[in-house]
Amino acid sequence: MPDTSTAPAAKTTAALAKSLAICIVTDAWHPQVNGVVRTLDTLRSELETMGHTVHMLTPAMFKTMPCPTYPEIRLALGTRKRVSEIMANWHIDAVHIATEGPLGWAARRWCIKSGRSFTTAYHTAFPEYIAARTPLPASWFYPLFRKFHSASSGVLVATPTVRQMLTDHGFKNIVPWTRGVDSAQFHPMPAAYADCTLKRPVQLYVGRVAVEKNIEAFLGCKVPGTKVVVGEGPVMTKLKAKFPDVQFWGAKSGAELAAAYAVADVFVFPSKTDTFGLVMIEALAAGVPVAAYPVQGPVDVLGDRGKGPFKGWKKQIAALNNNLEVAIQDALTLERTDCAEFAKLYNWQAVAEQFLSALQVEG
Incomplete structure (x- = not known):
């Protein structure tokens, strides 16, 4: 999906055909369970299938400490010297820095000092996330993130809405980079759906259980049936106490995640800050229609009327409404087969080729 109106097309260039040694630096990695980790893990697999060598520089290689207010995220310690040593020894053709954490900053420093070009990605709206956890406005934090990405030869961004937002905040060198879904893992499972004993309709949320995900807006909805939350996070205890029926x-x-999607009647995406929302595509691949707010992320992935952003696709696969209860009720009327068919437009080979075309290759 190069931009907003067409599905991804295969792209073949001499640069893409060359076997590369690629370093991907990320502060988000296993055992974290989130869209960034799944995106990078699937990208690594796709790149290796294409014949490239991928070196993952992650917190697993360092001593770590829990992130304040979010202990499930581990922050790497002692990164400056060790990152330099590791990257110097890996004989890398291209560097991609996926996150703005301790490893990202250390890798950025090494690249600049070594005269190496690198790409970055804007996966997460951290200024908005920080603002959700503090009394400070998001605008206070954009200068720091703008500085991080200012030396990048290409800032990879998933959607047109986020690209425009970053442009408005003074970011440069923004490059489109969409997402894909593993249709071998996420697909309709009629038997699992039929065997589910939960009271229907089953309304599912998958993702971090954190304040910035706006989960309470979903859990407070009065639509009958069963609400299911899949994920972990810092507000889990609070939500369990407040919503005992969930x-x-x-x-x-x-397979467990795929099965959780497959038994749902509707996937609810209450976030108003996500830059993409990979879970929406995973749910659609399982044949589950999506209910969401008409904001960045959902609008770009699902279309402003829930009919997708691609020319030629006319069937509704989601319901977007500022009243989330209405969106859920409307989504429950949609066809599951249409959802699964739409998700096939998000192809991981095209995603990997788009990523490769943005890289700055040494030599």
């Missing part, structure tokens, strides 16, 4: 299934991955 099913909290904890974090899931692999």
Whole structure:
């Protein structure tokens, strides 16, 4: 999906055909369970299938400490010297810095000092996330993130809305980079759906259980049926106490995550700050229509009327409404087969090729 109106097309260039040694630096990695980790893990697999060597520089290689207010996220310690040593020894053709954490800053410093070009990505709206946890406005934090990305040869951004937002905040060198879905893992499971004993309709949320995800807006909805939350996070205890009738299934991955999607009648995405929302595509691939607010992320992925952003696609696969209860009720009327078919437009090979075309290759 190069931009907003067409599905991704295959792209073949001499640069893409060359086998590269690629370093991807990320502060978000296993055992974290979130869209950034799944995106980078799937990207790594796709790149390796294409014949490239991928070096993942992650917190697993360092001593770590829990992130304040979010202990599930581990922050790498002693990064400056060790990152330089590791990257100097890896004989890298291209560098991509995925996150703005301690590893990201250390890798950025090494690249600049070594005269190496690198790309970055804007996966997460951290200024808005910080603002949700403090009394300070998001505008206070944009200068720091703008500085981080200012030396990047290409800032990879998933959607037109976020690209425009970053442009408005003075970011430069913004490059489109969409997302994909693993249709071999996420697909309709009629048997699992039929065997589910939960009171229907089953309304599912998957993602971090954190304040910036606006989960309470979903859990407070009065639509009958069963609400299910899949994920972990710092407000889990609070939400369990406030909403005792909700099913909290904890974090899931692999086949268990795929099955959780497949048994749902509607996927509810209450976030108003996400830059993409990979979980929406995973749910659609499982044949589950989406209910969301008409804001960045959902509008770009689902279209402003829930019919997708691609020319030629006319079927509704989601319901967007400022009243989330109405969105849920409307989404429950949509066809599951249409949702699964739409998700096939998000192709991981095209995503990997788009990523490769943005890289700055040494030599």
